Amino acid sequence: MTKPIALIDCNNFYASCERVFQPQLMGKPIVVLSNNDGCVIARSNEAKALGVEMGAPWHLNKENFERLGVKIRSSNYALYGDMSARVMRTLRQFSPSLEVYSIDEAFLCLDGIADLENHARDLRKTVAQWTGIPVSVGIAPTKTLAKVANKIAKSDARSGGVFCLMDDGQQIAALKKIGLTDIWGIAHRLALRLQETGMTSPLDLRDVDPKLIRQAFGVTVERIALELRGVPCLEIEDISPPRKSLVASRSFGRPVEILNDMHEAVATYANRAAEKMRKQNLATANIVVFIETNSFRKQDRQYRASQTVNLSVATADSGKITTAALKGLSAIWRSGFLYKKAGVMLLDLVSADHVQGSLFQPTDTLVSKARMQAMDAINQRFGRGTIRVAATGLQASWQLRRNFMSARYTTDWRELLRV
DNA sequence: TCTGGGGTCCTAGGACCC
DNA sequence: TCTGGGGTCCTAGGACCC
Numbered sequence: 001m002t003k004p005i006a007l008i009d010c011n012n013f014y015a016s017c018e019r020v021f022q023p024q025l026m027g028k029p030i031v032v033l034s035n036n037d038g039c040v041i042a043r044s045n046e047a048k049a050l051g052v053e054m055g056a057p058w059h060l061n062k063e064n065f066e067r068l069g070v071k072i073r074s075s076n077y078a079l080y081g082d083m084s085a086r087v088m089r090t091l092r093q094f095s096p097s098l099e100v101y102s103i104d105e106a107f108l109c110l111d112g113i114a115d116l117e118n119h120a121r122d123l124r125k126t127v128a129q130w131t132g133i134p135v136s137v138g139i140a141p142t143k144t145l146a147k148v149a150n151k152i153a154k155s156d157a158r159s160g161g162v163f164c165l166m167d168d169g170q171q172i173a174a175l176k177k178i179g180l181t182d183i184w185g186i187a188h189r190l191a192l193r194l195q196e197t198g199m200t201s202p203l204d205l206r207d208v209d210p211k212l213i214r215q216a217f218g219v220t221v222e223r224i225a226l227e228l229r230g231v232p233c234l235e236i237e238d239i240s241p242p243r244k245s246l247v248a249s250r251s252f253g254r255p256v257e258i259l260n261d262m263h264e265a266v267a268t269y270a271n272r273a274a275e276k277m278r279k280q281n282l283a284t285a286n287i288v289v290f291i292e293t294n295s296f297r298k299q300d301r302q303y304r305a306s307q308t309v310n311l312s313v314a315t316a317d318s319g320k321i322t323t324a325a326l327k328g329l330s331a332i333w334r335s336g337f338l339y340k341k342a343g344v345m346l347l348d349l350v351s352a353d354h355v356q357g358s359l360f361q362p363t364d365t366l367v368s369k370a371r372m373q374a375m376d377a378i379n380q381r382f383g384r385g386t387i388r389v390a391a392t393g394l395q396a397s398w399q400l401r402r403n404f405m406s407a408r409y410t411t412d413w414r415e416l417l418r419v
Numbered sequence: 420t421c422t423g424g425g426g427t428c429c430t431a432g433g434a435c436c437c
Numbered sequence: 438t439c440t441g442g443g444g445t446c447c448t449a450g451g452a453c454c455c
Contacts, residue, residue, distance in 0.1 A: 013437095034441035041437095041441065059439035075441090102437045102444095187435055220435085220447065247443055254438080296440055308430065343442090428453080436445075 003111040004139050004166060005236065006120060007146040008091060008127075010084075011134040011154065013104035014042035017083045018073050020132040029070045033058055037074055038251065086131045094123045099236045107143060107236050120162040140165040143234045144227035147184040148174055148202075171230065175202040185224045193217070202228060242349070243280065248273040249343025255294065256339040262291065263326060269344040270325040274318040277346055283314040286347035287321055289328035294340035305332035308347070316352050 010016060014032040019025045029046035033039065040056045050068050052061075065072060084103045092098055097109035113119045120137040127135050138150025145165050152174060153163035165171055180191040183202050197216065199205050205213070205221075206228040214222040223233040248269040256262050266289055277284060292304035307328035311320065325344045 036441080037439095039440050055440070057440040062439095105437075185435065189434065218447065243444085245444075249442065251441070294440085306431070310429085340440095345443095423455095426454085429451090431449095433448085434446090437443090 002141040002230065002232070003109055004113065004116055004141065005143055005146045005232075006095075006108040006110050006116075006123075007101075007138045007143070007150045008106050008108060008123070008135050009138075009150050009154070010087060010104035011136055012042055012044050013084075013133070014075060014080055015044040015047070015073075016133050017076075017080050019044075020083065021079075025071055029068065030073065031065065031070050032073050032075050034075060036251075036253070041075065083131065083133065087127060087133055087135070090127050090130045091123070093126070094119065097236055097238045099238050100240065107146065109236050109238075110139065116166070117162055117164055120164075121160070124161050135161070137162045138165065139163070140171070141230045142227040142232045143236075144184050144224055145171060145230065148178065148182070151178070151182060168230065171228075172203065175206060175228065178202055180205070183224060183228070185220065190217070190221065194221075242351075243282070244349060245345060245347045246273060246276055246349065247343055247345045248276065249290075249341065249345075251341045252339065256342070257335075257337070259333055259335065262329060262333065262339060262342060265342050266325050266329050266344060267322050269342065270322040271318050273344045273346050274316070274321045277349065278316050278352070280349075281352045282349040283316045283352040284321070284346040284349050285311045285314040287311070287324040287328065288345040288347060289325045289332070289342070290345070291329070291332060291339050291342045293337050297338075300338055301336075303334055303337045305334075307332045314350055321346070 015030045018030060018032065025044075027046065028044070029050055029052070030042075030044040031040050031047050031052055032042040034041045037058050039058055040052060040054060040061075043052050043054065047070055050070065052065070052068075052070060080103060087104075088098070088100050088106060091106055091108060095108040095110060097111075099107040101107055110116055110119065116139050120139060124135055124137060127133060136150055136153040138146045138148065138153050139162075140146040140149045148171075149163045149165035152165075153159045153161055156163070165174055178201075180186050180194055180200070180202060181188065183205070186194070194200075194205065194217070199208060205225050208225065210222050210225050213225045226233050250265075250269070252265070256265065270287070270289075287309045288306055289309070290304070290306035293300060293302050295302060295304075309324040309328045311324060315321065321344075
Protein backbone atom coordinates (compact mmCIF):
# COMPACT_ATOMS: atom_id res chain seq x y z
CA MET A 1 0.00 0.00 0.00
CA THR A 2 1.47 3.31 -1.01
CA LYS A 3 1.64 6.06 1.55
CA PRO A 4 0.46 9.47 0.44
CA ILE A 5 3.08 12.18 0.71
CA ALA A 6 2.16 15.84 0.81
CA LEU A 7 4.45 18.63 -0.22
CA ILE A 8 3.54 21.91 1.41
CA ASP A 9 5.11 24.93 -0.22
CA CYS A 10 4.67 28.51 0.95
CA ASN A 11 3.56 30.75 -1.88
CA ASN A 12 6.16 33.38 -2.78
CA PHE A 13 7.49 32.94 0.74
CA TYR A 14 9.71 35.99 1.23
CA ALA A 15 7.19 38.28 -0.43
CA SER A 16 4.40 36.79 1.69
CA CYS A 17 6.44 37.34 4.88
CA GLU A 18 6.86 41.01 4.04
CA ARG A 19 3.12 41.25 3.57
CA VAL A 20 2.30 39.78 6.96
CA PHE A 21 3.97 42.76 8.60
CA GLN A 22 3.00 45.34 6.01
CA PRO A 23 -0.59 44.61 5.07
CA GLN A 24 -0.65 47.66 2.82
CA LEU A 25 1.41 45.51 0.42
CA MET A 26 -1.55 43.16 -0.05
CA GLY A 27 -2.48 42.89 -3.72
CA LYS A 28 0.55 44.94 -4.81
CA PRO A 29 3.43 43.66 -6.90
CA ILE A 30 6.40 43.04 -4.56
CA VAL A 31 9.96 42.01 -5.19
CA VAL A 32 12.53 40.93 -2.58
CA LEU A 33 16.19 41.48 -3.40
CA SER A 34 19.26 39.37 -2.56
CA ASN A 35 21.85 40.17 0.07
CA ASN A 36 23.44 43.31 -1.30
CA ASP A 37 20.40 44.12 -3.40
CA GLY A 38 22.03 42.34 -6.32
CA CYS A 39 19.11 40.57 -7.88
CA VAL A 40 15.49 39.46 -7.48
CA ILE A 41 15.05 36.41 -5.26
CA ALA A 42 11.30 36.50 -4.63
CA ARG A 43 8.25 37.91 -6.40
CA SER A 44 4.59 38.19 -5.50
CA ASN A 45 2.09 36.86 -8.05
CA GLU A 46 1.39 40.42 -9.14
CA ALA A 47 5.08 40.99 -9.86
CA LYS A 48 5.26 37.71 -11.79
CA ALA A 49 2.26 38.81 -13.86
CA LEU A 50 4.15 41.97 -14.76
CA GLY A 51 6.93 39.84 -16.20
CA VAL A 52 9.52 40.34 -13.46
CA GLU A 53 12.01 37.49 -13.80
CA MET A 54 13.59 35.47 -11.01
CA GLY A 55 17.24 36.44 -10.64
CA ALA A 56 16.78 39.64 -12.62
CA PRO A 57 19.66 42.01 -11.79
CA TRP A 58 18.42 44.97 -9.83
CA HIS A 59 20.72 47.44 -11.56
CA LEU A 60 19.27 46.60 -14.97
CA ASN A 61 15.67 46.83 -13.83
CA LYS A 62 15.54 49.66 -11.36
CA GLU A 63 13.72 52.12 -13.61
CA ASN A 64 11.54 49.46 -15.08
CA PHE A 65 10.32 48.43 -11.62
CA GLU A 66 9.60 52.01 -10.65
CA ARG A 67 7.62 52.55 -13.81
CA LEU A 68 5.58 49.41 -13.15
CA GLY A 69 4.95 50.37 -9.54
CA VAL A 70 6.73 47.32 -8.17
CA LYS A 71 7.45 47.59 -4.43
CA ILE A 72 11.00 46.68 -3.49
CA ARG A 73 12.21 45.12 -0.22
CA SER A 74 15.73 44.14 0.82
CA SER A 75 15.82 40.63 2.22
CA ASN A 76 15.42 40.07 5.96
CA TYR A 77 16.50 36.51 6.67
CA ALA A 78 15.95 36.67 10.41
CA LEU A 79 12.30 37.47 9.80
CA TYR A 80 11.91 34.71 7.22
CA GLY A 81 13.54 32.21 9.57
CA ASP A 82 11.07 33.04 12.34
CA MET A 83 8.09 32.86 10.04
CA SER A 84 9.30 29.54 8.68
CA ALA A 85 9.50 28.08 12.19
CA ARG A 86 5.92 29.20 12.83
CA VAL A 87 4.67 27.57 9.67
CA MET A 88 6.49 24.31 10.46
CA ARG A 89 5.08 24.25 14.01
CA THR A 90 1.61 24.60 12.57
CA LEU A 91 2.18 21.82 10.05
CA ARG A 92 3.17 19.41 12.80
CA GLN A 93 -0.44 19.48 13.98
CA PHE A 94 -1.36 17.65 10.81
CA SER A 95 1.10 14.77 10.82
CA PRO A 96 3.66 13.33 13.23
CA SER A 97 5.98 12.65 10.32
CA LEU A 98 7.29 15.87 8.84
CA GLU A 99 10.45 16.71 6.98
CA VAL A 100 11.45 20.34 6.82
CA TYR A 101 12.92 20.40 3.34
CA SER A 102 13.78 24.08 3.03
CA ILE A 103 12.89 27.39 4.58
CA ASP A 104 9.53 27.36 2.80
CA GLU A 105 8.80 23.69 2.08
CA ALA A 106 7.96 20.57 4.02
CA PHE A 107 7.05 16.98 3.21
CA LEU A 108 4.33 15.38 5.31
CA CYS A 109 3.40 11.72 5.52
CA LEU A 110 -0.39 11.46 5.33
CA ASP A 111 -0.59 7.73 5.92
CA GLY A 112 -3.95 6.69 7.34
CA ILE A 113 -5.81 9.86 6.39
CA ALA A 114 -9.13 8.93 4.81
CA ASP A 115 -10.05 12.13 3.03
CA LEU A 116 -6.76 13.54 1.81
CA GLU A 117 -8.19 16.50 0.02
CA ASN A 118 -10.25 17.74 2.95
CA HIS A 119 -7.37 17.24 5.31
CA ALA A 120 -5.17 19.35 3.03
CA ARG A 121 -7.75 22.12 2.74
CA ASP A 122 -8.06 22.19 6.49
CA LEU A 123 -4.27 22.43 6.78
CA ARG A 124 -4.13 25.29 4.32
CA LYS A 125 -6.77 27.22 6.16
CA THR A 126 -5.10 26.71 9.53
CA VAL A 127 -1.67 27.83 8.32
CA ALA A 128 -3.21 30.95 6.80
CA GLN A 129 -5.06 31.75 10.03
CA TRP A 130 -2.17 31.09 12.39
CA THR A 131 0.69 32.56 10.39
CA GLY A 132 -0.74 34.67 7.58
CA ILE A 133 1.25 32.72 5.00
CA PRO A 134 -0.58 31.21 2.00
CA VAL A 135 0.55 27.67 1.11
CA SER A 136 -0.07 25.17 -1.66
CA VAL A 137 -0.40 21.43 -1.11
CA GLY A 138 0.45 18.67 -3.56
CA ILE A 139 -0.28 15.04 -2.66
CA ALA A 140 1.11 11.94 -4.38
CA PRO A 141 2.68 8.53 -3.66
CA THR A 142 6.25 9.84 -4.08
CA LYS A 143 8.10 13.04 -3.30
CA THR A 144 8.84 13.72 -6.96
CA LEU A 145 5.17 13.37 -7.92
CA ALA A 146 4.15 15.44 -4.90
CA LYS A 147 6.33 18.19 -6.33
CA VAL A 148 4.46 17.93 -9.61
CA ALA A 149 1.12 17.98 -7.80
CA ASN A 150 2.20 21.03 -5.85
CA LYS A 151 3.07 22.84 -9.04
CA ILE A 152 -0.43 22.19 -10.34
CA ALA A 153 -1.98 23.28 -7.05
CA LYS A 154 -0.11 26.53 -7.40
CA SER A 155 -0.72 27.28 -11.05
CA ASP A 156 -4.25 26.01 -11.57
CA ALA A 157 -6.74 28.41 -9.99
CA ARG A 158 -9.47 25.74 -9.99
CA SER A 159 -7.47 23.62 -7.54
CA GLY A 160 -7.93 26.04 -4.69
CA GLY A 161 -4.35 25.45 -3.61
CA VAL A 162 -4.68 21.67 -3.18
CA PHE A 163 -4.03 18.98 -5.77
CA CYS A 164 -4.03 15.18 -5.44
CA LEU A 165 -2.07 12.99 -7.81
CA MET A 166 -2.74 9.61 -6.30
CA ASP A 167 -3.83 7.52 -9.25
CA ASP A 168 -1.96 6.40 -12.32
CA GLY A 169 -4.23 8.00 -14.89
CA GLN A 170 -4.01 11.41 -13.26
CA GLN A 171 -0.25 11.09 -13.04
CA ILE A 172 0.11 10.35 -16.74
CA ALA A 173 -2.17 13.23 -17.65
CA ALA A 174 -0.17 15.59 -15.44
CA LEU A 175 3.20 14.46 -16.79
CA LYS A 176 1.99 15.02 -20.34
CA LYS A 177 1.43 18.67 -19.67
CA ILE A 178 4.82 19.61 -18.27
CA GLY A 179 8.40 19.83 -19.49
CA LEU A 180 11.48 17.93 -18.35
CA THR A 181 12.86 20.84 -16.38
CA ASP A 182 9.61 21.04 -14.40
CA ILE A 183 10.68 17.81 -12.74
CA TRP A 184 12.45 18.06 -9.41
CA GLY A 185 16.12 17.20 -10.00
CA ILE A 186 16.18 17.95 -13.72
CA ALA A 187 17.59 21.25 -14.79
CA HIS A 188 18.92 22.69 -18.01
CA ARG A 189 21.91 20.44 -18.59
CA LEU A 190 20.30 17.13 -17.72
CA ALA A 191 17.30 18.02 -19.87
CA LEU A 192 19.60 18.61 -22.82
CA ARG A 193 21.32 15.27 -22.35
CA LEU A 194 18.00 13.46 -22.00
CA GLN A 195 16.69 15.09 -25.15
CA GLU A 196 19.77 13.98 -27.05
CA THR A 197 18.77 10.38 -26.39
CA GLY A 198 15.21 11.01 -27.52
CA MET A 199 13.51 11.57 -24.18
CA THR A 200 11.69 14.82 -24.62
CA SER A 201 9.01 14.68 -21.94
CA PRO A 202 8.65 13.49 -18.35
CA LEU A 203 6.42 10.72 -19.65
CA ASP A 204 9.27 9.37 -21.80
CA LEU A 205 11.55 9.38 -18.79
CA ARG A 206 8.92 7.57 -16.76
CA ASP A 207 8.48 4.80 -19.31
CA VAL A 208 12.08 4.03 -20.29
CA ASP A 209 13.68 0.98 -18.64
CA PRO A 210 15.23 2.26 -15.39
CA LYS A 211 18.30 0.08 -15.93
CA LEU A 212 19.08 1.90 -19.14
CA ILE A 213 18.56 5.23 -17.41
CA ARG A 214 20.98 4.20 -14.71
CA GLN A 215 23.63 3.19 -17.21
CA ALA A 216 23.43 6.40 -19.15
CA PHE A 217 22.60 8.96 -16.47
CA GLY A 218 23.47 7.50 -13.10
CA VAL A 219 21.60 6.60 -10.00
CA THR A 220 20.08 10.03 -9.37
CA VAL A 221 18.15 10.12 -12.63
CA GLU A 222 17.15 6.49 -12.24
CA ARG A 223 15.52 7.37 -8.94
CA ILE A 224 13.67 10.25 -10.54
CA ALA A 225 12.35 7.94 -13.27
CA LEU A 226 11.16 5.41 -10.70
CA GLU A 227 9.56 8.10 -8.58
CA LEU A 228 7.66 9.30 -11.64
CA ARG A 229 6.21 5.80 -11.89
CA GLY A 230 5.02 6.03 -8.34
CA VAL A 231 7.82 3.89 -6.87
CA PRO A 232 9.09 5.69 -3.76
CA CYS A 233 12.90 6.01 -3.71
CA LEU A 234 13.15 9.01 -1.43
CA GLU A 235 11.96 8.57 2.13
CA ILE A 236 10.61 11.26 4.38
CA GLU A 237 13.45 12.17 6.71
CA ASP A 238 11.68 13.40 9.78
CA ILE A 239 14.87 13.53 11.82
CA SER A 240 17.08 16.07 10.16
CA PRO A 241 20.59 14.66 9.77
CA PRO A 242 23.46 16.72 11.16
CA ARG A 243 24.94 19.32 8.88
CA LYS A 244 27.90 18.10 6.85
CA SER A 245 29.42 21.31 5.65
CA LEU A 246 29.01 25.05 5.82
CA VAL A 247 30.08 28.00 3.73
CA ALA A 248 30.83 31.66 4.18
CA SER A 249 31.12 33.45 0.86
CA ARG A 250 30.32 36.77 -0.79
CA SER A 251 30.47 38.44 -4.15
CA PHE A 252 32.63 41.54 -4.17
CA GLY A 253 31.14 44.95 -4.86
CA ARG A 254 34.05 45.61 -7.18
CA PRO A 255 36.48 43.07 -8.56
CA VAL A 256 39.54 42.13 -6.50
CA GLU A 257 42.88 42.05 -8.33
CA ILE A 258 45.43 42.20 -5.55
CA LEU A 259 46.50 39.26 -3.42
CA ASN A 260 46.52 41.37 -0.28
CA ASP A 261 42.88 42.31 -0.73
CA MET A 262 41.98 38.70 -1.36
CA HIS A 263 43.88 37.70 1.76
CA GLU A 264 41.77 40.05 3.77
CA ALA A 265 38.50 38.78 2.30
CA VAL A 266 39.42 35.12 2.79
CA ALA A 267 40.49 35.77 6.37
CA THR A 268 37.13 37.42 7.04
CA TYR A 269 35.19 34.52 5.54
CA ALA A 270 37.29 31.97 7.43
CA ASN A 271 36.44 33.74 10.66
CA ARG A 272 32.77 33.95 9.84
CA ALA A 273 32.68 30.27 8.92
CA ALA A 274 34.50 29.28 12.11
CA GLU A 275 32.09 31.34 14.14
CA LYS A 276 29.04 29.72 12.52
CA MET A 277 30.59 26.35 13.16
CA ARG A 278 31.28 26.97 16.83
CA LYS A 279 27.74 28.23 17.35
CA GLN A 280 26.58 24.75 16.37
CA ASN A 281 29.22 23.11 18.54
CA LEU A 282 31.02 21.56 15.57
CA ALA A 283 34.60 21.09 14.48
CA THR A 284 36.31 20.49 11.15
CA ALA A 285 39.56 19.20 9.72
CA ASN A 286 38.95 20.02 6.04
CA ILE A 287 38.98 23.63 4.94
CA VAL A 288 38.24 24.59 1.35
CA VAL A 289 38.98 28.00 -0.08
CA PHE A 290 37.70 29.06 -3.48
CA ILE A 291 38.01 32.10 -5.72
CA GLU A 292 36.34 32.87 -9.02
CA THR A 293 36.08 35.53 -11.69
CA ASN A 294 32.81 37.02 -12.91
CA SER A 295 31.30 34.43 -15.23
CA PHE A 296 28.76 36.98 -16.47
CA ARG A 297 31.52 38.99 -18.09
CA LYS A 298 32.24 36.83 -21.10
CA GLN A 299 34.74 39.39 -22.39
CA ASP A 300 37.03 38.84 -19.39
CA ARG A 301 39.45 35.96 -18.93
CA GLN A 302 37.91 33.42 -16.60
CA TYR A 303 39.49 31.49 -13.75
CA ARG A 304 38.04 29.54 -10.88
CA ALA A 305 39.79 27.29 -8.49
CA SER A 306 39.46 25.70 -5.11
CA GLN A 307 41.85 24.08 -2.71
CA THR A 308 41.24 21.80 0.22
CA VAL A 309 43.55 21.96 3.21
CA ASN A 310 43.43 18.99 5.53
CA LEU A 311 44.43 19.52 9.13
CA SER A 312 44.27 15.83 10.13
CA VAL A 313 43.20 16.99 13.60
CA ALA A 314 39.73 18.52 13.78
CA THR A 315 39.58 21.95 15.30
CA ALA A 316 37.16 24.72 16.16
CA ASP A 317 39.97 27.25 16.44
CA SER A 318 39.45 30.31 14.23
CA GLY A 319 43.16 30.97 13.99
CA LYS A 320 43.98 27.52 12.67
CA ILE A 321 41.11 27.62 10.23
CA THR A 322 42.15 31.04 8.94
CA THR A 323 45.76 29.95 8.52
CA ALA A 324 44.65 26.89 6.58
CA ALA A 325 42.37 28.95 4.35
CA LEU A 326 45.16 31.40 3.55
CA LYS A 327 47.53 28.55 2.81
CA GLY A 328 44.98 27.24 0.34
CA LEU A 329 44.60 30.68 -1.16
CA SER A 330 48.27 31.03 -1.94
CA ALA A 331 48.15 27.68 -3.75
CA ILE A 332 45.41 28.72 -6.13
CA TRP A 333 46.09 32.44 -6.47
CA ARG A 334 46.87 33.61 -10.01
CA SER A 335 47.37 37.26 -10.67
CA GLY A 336 46.01 39.04 -13.70
CA PHE A 337 42.38 38.15 -13.13
CA LEU A 338 39.39 40.18 -11.94
CA TYR A 339 38.02 38.16 -9.05
CA LYS A 340 34.34 38.52 -8.30
CA LYS A 341 33.69 36.01 -5.59
CA ALA A 342 35.48 34.06 -2.89
CA GLY A 343 34.58 31.88 0.01
CA VAL A 344 35.61 29.43 2.68
CA MET A 345 33.93 26.08 3.15
CA LEU A 346 34.25 23.77 6.12
CA LEU A 347 33.77 20.10 5.29
CA ASP A 348 33.12 16.89 7.22
CA LEU A 349 31.82 18.65 10.30
CA VAL A 350 31.91 16.63 13.50
CA SER A 351 30.63 17.31 16.97
CA ALA A 352 33.16 19.38 18.88
CA ASP A 353 32.52 17.17 21.93
CA HIS A 354 34.34 14.30 20.29
CA VAL A 355 37.38 16.40 19.59
CA GLN A 356 38.33 18.01 22.87
CA GLY A 357 41.77 18.90 21.60
CA SER A 358 42.81 15.27 21.42
CA LEU A 359 43.93 13.53 18.29
CA PHE A 360 40.94 13.21 16.07
CA GLN A 361 40.45 10.24 13.82
CA PRO A 362 37.31 10.06 11.74
CA THR A 363 35.22 6.94 12.33
CA ASP A 364 35.43 6.08 8.66
CA THR A 365 39.17 5.63 8.91
CA LEU A 366 38.81 3.24 11.83
CA VAL A 367 36.20 1.26 9.98
CA SER A 368 38.21 1.06 6.82
CA LYS A 369 41.24 -0.17 8.74
CA ALA A 370 39.10 -2.81 10.40
CA ARG A 371 37.80 -3.82 7.02
CA MET A 372 41.27 -4.16 5.58
CA GLN A 373 42.27 -6.36 8.49
CA ALA A 374 39.15 -8.43 8.07
CA MET A 375 39.87 -8.94 4.41
CA ASP A 376 43.35 -10.17 5.11
CA ALA A 377 42.16 -12.35 7.95
CA ILE A 378 39.61 -13.97 5.69
CA ASN A 379 42.17 -14.45 2.99
CA GLN A 380 44.57 -15.99 5.44
CA ARG A 381 42.07 -18.42 6.85
CA PHE A 382 40.33 -19.47 3.68
CA GLY A 383 43.06 -18.89 1.17
CA ARG A 384 44.01 -15.93 -0.90
CA GLY A 385 41.31 -14.74 -3.20
CA THR A 386 38.34 -15.84 -1.10
CA ILE A 387 36.69 -12.47 -1.44
CA ARG A 388 37.09 -12.62 -5.17
CA VAL A 389 35.71 -16.17 -5.35
CA ALA A 390 32.81 -15.05 -3.19
CA ALA A 391 31.71 -12.75 -5.94
CA THR A 392 31.29 -15.74 -8.23
CA GLY A 393 28.62 -17.10 -5.96
CA LEU A 394 30.00 -19.88 -3.80
CA GLN A 395 27.47 -20.24 -1.02
CA ALA A 396 29.72 -20.45 2.03
CA SER A 397 31.86 -17.58 0.91
CA TRP A 398 28.89 -15.49 0.00
CA GLN A 399 27.97 -15.20 3.65
CA LEU A 400 31.52 -14.09 4.32
CA ARG A 401 31.28 -11.46 1.70
CA ARG A 402 28.01 -10.16 3.10
CA ASN A 403 29.56 -9.91 6.54
CA PHE A 404 32.51 -8.26 5.01
CA MET A 405 30.46 -5.64 3.27
CA SER A 406 28.50 -4.89 6.41
CA ALA A 407 31.78 -4.08 8.13
CA ARG A 408 30.90 -0.46 7.61
CA TYR A 409 28.55 -0.85 10.54
CA THR A 410 30.96 -2.42 12.94
CA THR A 411 34.46 -1.68 14.01
CA ASP A 412 35.12 -5.11 15.45
CA TRP A 413 36.38 -7.12 12.51
CA ARG A 414 36.63 -10.28 14.61
CA GLU A 415 32.88 -10.56 14.36
CA LEU A 416 33.34 -11.06 10.69
CA LEU A 417 34.99 -14.40 11.15
CA ARG A 418 32.07 -15.90 13.01
CA VAL A 419 30.43 -17.64 10.10
C1' DT B 420 43.33 -22.30 -15.77
C1' DC B 421 44.03 -17.71 -13.78
C1' DT B 422 47.35 -16.88 -9.52
C1' DG B 423 48.11 -8.39 -6.92
C1' DG B 424 43.36 -7.34 -7.27
C1' DG B 425 39.64 -5.44 -4.94
C1' DG B 426 38.61 -1.92 -2.06
C1' DT B 427 38.92 2.73 0.15
C1' DC B 428 40.25 7.44 0.49
C1' DC B 429 40.94 11.88 -1.34
C1' DT B 430 40.08 15.60 -4.30
C1' DA B 431 38.03 18.37 -7.81
C1' DG B 432 34.28 19.30 -10.33
C1' DG B 433 29.56 18.85 -12.04
C1' DA B 434 24.79 19.20 -11.35
C1' DC B 435 21.07 20.24 -8.83
C1' DC B 436 18.17 22.41 -5.03
C1' DC B 437 15.91 26.52 -2.52
C1' DT C 438 29.74 50.01 -12.78
C1' DC C 439 26.08 47.09 -11.09
C1' DT C 440 23.86 39.56 -11.70
C1' DG C 441 22.89 35.93 -4.00
C1' DG C 442 24.28 32.67 -0.65
C1' DG C 443 24.11 28.24 1.35
C1' DG C 444 23.51 23.55 0.80
C1' DT C 445 23.52 18.20 -1.01
C1' DC C 446 24.77 14.21 -3.70
C1' DC C 447 27.30 11.86 -7.32
C1' DT C 448 31.26 10.68 -10.21
C1' DA C 449 35.80 9.91 -11.85
C1' DG C 450 40.59 9.21 -11.52
C1' DG C 451 44.69 8.57 -9.07
C1' DA C 452 47.03 7.24 -4.81
C1' DC C 453 47.30 3.98 -1.62
C1' DC C 454 46.59 -0.22 1.14
C1' DC C 455 47.40 -5.08 2.24
